[in-house]
Amino acid sequence: MKQIILIAVIAGIAALLPFVIGDSPYFIGVLISVLMMAALSSAWNILGGYAGQYSFGHAAYFGSGAYTTMILISKFNFNPLVSMVAGIIVACIIALITGSIVFRLRGHYFGLASIAVAEIVRLSALNFDFTGGAQGILLTDVTLWGLDLNSKIPFYYGMLLVLVLTLGITLYLRTSKTGFYLQAIREDQDAAASLGINLSFYKNKALLISAALTSVLGSLYAVYIRFIDTSAVLDLRLSIEIILTAIIGGVGTLWGPVLGAVLLVPLAEILRSNVIGDALVKHGVVSETSGLGVFLKENLAHAHVLVYGIITVVCILYLPKGILGFFRRVK
Amino acid sequence: MFFLQSLLSGILTGGVYALAGIGMSLVFGVMNISNFAHGDLMMLGMYLAYFAFTLLHIDPYISLLLIIPTAFLFGFIVEKVFIHRIISHPHQNQILLTIGLGLIMSNTALLAFTSDPKILTTSYSSSAVHILGGISLSVPLLLSFTITCGITGILFLFLSKTTTGLALWATSQNREAAQLMGINVAKMSAIAFGLGTALAATAGALIAPTYYIHPMAGHTFLLKAFTICVLGGLGSVVGAGVGGIIIGIVESMSSTYLSSDWKDVVVFIIFLVVLLLRPQGLLGKKGEQ
Secondary structure, three states: OHHHHHHHHHHHHHHHHHHHHOOOHHHHHHHHHHHHHHHHHHHHHHHHHHOOOOOOOOHHHHHHHHHHHHHHHHHHOOOHHHHHHHHHHHHHHHHHHHHHHHOOOOHHHHHHHHHHHHHHHHHHHHHOOOOOHHHOEEOOOOOOOOOOOOOOHHHHHHHHHHHHHHHHHHHHHHHOHHHHHHHHHHHOHHHHHHOOOOHHHHHHHHHHHHHHHHHHHHHHHHHHHOEEOHHHHOOHHHHHHHHHHHHHHOOOOOOHHHHHHHHHHHHHHHHHOOHHHHHHHHOOOOOOOOHHHHHHHHHHHHHHHHHHHHHHHHHHHHOOOHHHHHHHHHO | OHHHHHHHHHHHHHHHHHHHHHHHHHHHHHHOOOOOOHHHHHHHHHHHHHHHHHOOOOOOOOOHHHHHHHHHHHHHHHHHHOHHHHOOOOHHHHHHHHHHHHHHHHHHHHHHHOOOOEOOOOOOOOOEEEEOOOEEEEHHHHHHHHHHHHHHHHHHHHHHHOHHHHHHHHHHHOHHHHHHOOOOHHHHHHHHHHHHHHHHHHHHHHHHHHOOEOOOOHHHHHHHHHHHHHHHOOOOHHHHHHHHHHHHHHHHHHHHHOOHHHHHHHHHHHHHHHHHHOOOOOOOOOOOO
């Protein structure tokens, strides 16, 4: 109950944010990224955190949502919501195929197999013609119920809605039979099986929920950006970012993935948009024309992945249960 | 003729893949860790060969004499500083730590060397020998394959004849039992990771003359090395050797008869089929998964 109120309060504050900060497209854009990564990471957390099945291939579901939606809208003029549902179906089919292969495996093999499936999906999208190949797909025009889809606001609330939905499902699962079964599977598969839990049924159930939510986010993202290619929506890097966000916040906790996204996405944004480099130049710490200034300007934007790497290493070594897990232990 | 040509060039490329696979399998066998930084270690080997060639004017095959000890030392230190702390952690944490280390390596390379691909062109880069009237074999690949065979042979002798090598075997068979027999397993882990790094860097240096050198090149090789290890049975050194050759042949055959765009897909499908039908690998023992 306490958690439901907390979700409602935080969602309420988030819903009011656009009114507070005004309609600065830049800040709304960053907030959309935060909400999206929080939702992606929370959806992954259902499978990875609660069922203990670390999928390293979640980009496949994000990408299937994004690609299905874009193909249906741009080539067949489908309604965006219908194509989003189609995306869920495609993602679920891929999830079922993946599940039937990878859930027979454990430990190292599970992670490796999930990468292999995601890479097959990525390379197929890259090599087929109907997916636009290396050029990707561009969407020129899209309409839905007279909403202004050129504005970022509808997507902000769309992402927020999916995040609240994901957190709600997580909360429900936590206290339901399925949730307890999943946690039993995470703690000890053999013990869970010997108590009569149908391992592959419950693992597949968690994967399907997780994949469907991830696919919805992929569809939203695609219509929001209006351009997708394999490196944006199907890359292994995306799968890894999703996991890192959950790890850094706290795997298997309700709020861990959200906390991870709130910390990491703005950090990446700061590095990417060169705020630090510009500030150093502006305050005269380094001159713009000096060697260091030029180097910072050209390269700092690439450094956010490096910072991700450093944070991951530090986190695994010193905070293996993430930030929330760390505080829970202290308590 | 096409068939023979693509079979032979597949075997030659596969030899170098095998070297990368053997390094990963050794680390897996001794430490029970999936090393996701393996591809990036290969990438560092490529750059080492490139800079040894452009700055010091050392032939890439000669520069192995420098690269192998440097990489071994680097791997040894990385194990002592990072990997060693998480050796008893859950698999997923080990995977994430090595992913993190890989990201640091590839993105440091990106900052230091920029994203422009570099090409290492030796005087014999594009030369080929012709055998059996019509089959041409690239000289750099032929050299790489010969060196690979030599290194694999030396490694095998080291593992089966020296005390340290036997201790490594023992640790990979049963860590606890090895410790009880007085083997310093912490030291063995560091040596195994050092050897794994040296093998990855060697494989990188060996393909440098025939491949674009790029900070993100490790990604492709990482997935290949995993496929090779699983094919041969995770932890099996001989299996990784065989797996490497098989993957080389599969790639070359699918480029010839299908399309080079789809060769990686074929490799991954084989990977999944092996996982489904024989998760212990082609040469692995049953019950190890």
